[in-house]
């Protein structure tokens with residue numbers, strides 16, 4: 281105990297986009313390199329993805345490799361982190377089953393993430409039971425690894441809160457067994473939730489407003505140049521708004537001062553650029569060209585690593601396979617502790633024999 285352990289993950293329902301990058305991947309790489317954590321587990325949550333994709337197992341399967349490639353290309357290092365696939369750790373399902381006894385239907389119904397996802401997917405009362413209970417399975421994911429720290433976006437906050445409740449309940453009923461995790465949110469507001477290129481609140485594949493980590497240079501340029509800005513900023517000389525202006529939100533998330541010297545030496549930092557835009561006299565095209573360079577600067581090394589890994593697929597699969605073995609070992613240790621606490625570890629010791637013999641001793 282006393283170890284600092286990270287667990288986090290993503291559903292494999294599509295390639296990862298730059299929203300994932302600024303919101304979580306970039307941070308994970310920093311955490312990996314910080315040397316502050318004893319163990320780091322990054323999970324491809326295929327079982328969770330199936331809770332609302334039961335009819336599309338092919339989609340989930342195909343995206344396992346896509347997400348793994350995105351992880352590796354973003355800089356996650358399999359020598360420092362354990363990359364694994366959720367479904368290959370059956371202990372997680374077993375833990376979920378026991379945690380289900382500690383959570384009420386009304387508590388799940390109040391979970392804001394579940395609530396909003398039910399609305400988004402038009403599930404209403406036809407919601408699959410597995411989907412409804414995924415906060416419980418997420419608690420299993422987190423506690424199985426004794427995670428102290430869960431780096432996720434703010435949309436996952438209710439999940440971590442629900443996990444903490446389950447931990448407290450479990451520990452109070454069965455004795456101190458599980459570790460209560462802390463959420464680690466992204467540092468900046470822009471990174472919390474990057475809007476789509478069209479200015480809509482969320483990047484989503486179905487809206488076609490994402491820039492993917494695997495997009496090529498030309499695709500990125502086209503997407504950036506057609507981005508939503510301030511709709512009232514019609515002529516260059518007009519004053520413009522930077523609040524709610526997607527181009528500036530992206531700059532907030534991606535820009536570093538040093539990029540100005542390199543790509544836009546008329547300004548020394550983002551505040552100066554914003555001030556000029558607000559004053560009037562700065563055109564969208566110029567800002568977009570700058571943003572394009574900034575994004576390319578960060579994505580080019582990622583894309584290069586990706587195309588390298590794309591040519592080493594057997595190795596990528598092996599990383600997931602070996603990682604899943606390591607993860608299962610860890611989860612099995614927790615499950616042993618859980619079963620002992622719940623007194624369902626009948627064959628670990630001879631206690632059950634002694635107890636019953638005492639009862640029936642003549």
Ligand code: TRP
Pocket residue numbers: 287288289290291325328417418421422430432436
């Ligand atoms: N719910 C997360 C998502 O939608 C994925 C996930 C599953 C997860 N289990 C987790 C994240 C445990 C953090 C911890 O992306």
